[in-house]
Amino acid sequence: MIWHGSAVMRYGGSMRRFVICLAALALHAMLCFPDVRAFAQPSDQPAQPPAKAAPGQEEGSFNIHDERTDIDVSYPTFDNAAVTADIRQWAHHLVDAFRAGIEEEQPLPFKSTLKVGYTVSHPSDVALSITFDVYTYTGGAHGNLDLITLSYDLRDARRLSLENLFADPETALARMSAYAYARLSATLGDMHVEDMLRSGTTPDVDNYASIALIPGGIRIHFQPYQVAPWAAGPQHVDMPLEDLADAEPRAALWGR
Structure with missing residues (x-):
């Protein structure tokens, strides 16, 4: 060691x-x-x-x-x-x-x-x-x-990049930031470190570089250490498309 x-x-x-x-x-x-x-x-x-x-x-x-x-x-x-x-x-x-x-x-x-x-x-x-x-x-x-x-x-x-997923990527970042912070605040428990969570969920494109499309929405992946200590492991948040409506998602990508 x-x-x-x-x-x-x-x-x-x-x-x-x-x-x-x-x-x-x-x-x-x-x-x-x-x-x-x-x-x-x-x-x-x-x-x-x-x-x-x-x-x-x-x-x-x-x-x-x-x-x-x-x-x-x-x-x-x-x-x-x-x-x-x-x-x-x-x-x-x-x-x-x-x-x-x-x-x-x-x-x-x-x-x-x-x-x-x-x-x-x-x-x-x-x-x-x-x-x-x-x-x-x-x-x-x-x-x-x-x-x-x-x-x-x-x-x-x-x-596909963020700009290809949403007509208004800036609004998408703002909505993802608020949603992810709220969800992770509720699920991290003893691993909640406020400074890490705030920094890792700010509406900065670098914080949302790992987004996967899933049926009905997106899955936002956060790297180890991004929003919580290493012991918490990597985190993800599943966000329904409806909560991103004002960012104008390209609905055809979700079969809509």
């Missing part, structure tokens, strides 16, 4: 660069690891049913195991060739960014880890969202988890 603490000091550069790469990918994009999700606090939000595979949905992967790294990245593939190509390229860039960061540093006395899994949501026949759980470990007391979402309009294979 002491050595790992030293590793963070000596080898923190690669992790910092990789986290920056992840942030850039998340902003550009707008696994399930049970050991990470297990400590999430209970929520009174209605549970979503497991996502069903889309017609033609299969799985691709990048698996690299060498003397320095353990990499297992899974991603979905679909009949839509353009969407599949974009997802595959995204996953490839993620692996390249991780390996580049590791190669620039001195060898560690353990393997650096990148594990990526995903869930798929289908709000309608013309849209889908993928939520990637990106787990990395390059030393320290625990690994790091980032949740990154990619959403697509299947009619033209376009990757």
Whole structure:
């Protein structure tokens, strides 16, 4: 444990660069690891049913195991060739960014880890969202988890940003901010840290970079440490489309 603490000091550069790469990918994009999700606090939000595979949905992967790294990245593939190509390229860039960061540093006395899994949501026949759980470990007391979402309009294979989801994205941010703060205030319990929650739910686009479309609304993902301590785990809030009505959601994406 002491050595790992030293590793963070000596080898923190690669992790910092990789986290920056992840942030850039998340902003550009707008696994399930049970050991990470297990400590999430209970929520009174209605549970979503497991996502069903889309017609033609299969799985691709990048698996690299060498003397320095353990990499297992899974991603979905679909009949839509353009969407599949974009997802595959995204996953490839993620692996390249991780390996580049590791190669620039001195060898560690353990393997650096990148594990990526995903869930798929289908709000309608013309849209889908993928939520990637990106787990990395390059030393320290625990690994790091980032949740990154990619959403697509299947009619033209376009990757969707906040501006594509709402005619008035500024109003959408304001409504999401108020809704998320209220919901998390009610569910975090002993993990409620007011400064973290206020900062992590302000109507800043960076705070809402990981949004997935779900039937009837959106799922807002918050990273570990964004709105609560690490021990609280990653958080999410499901928000009905009706509560975003004055932001003018692009209703066709939800089959409306």
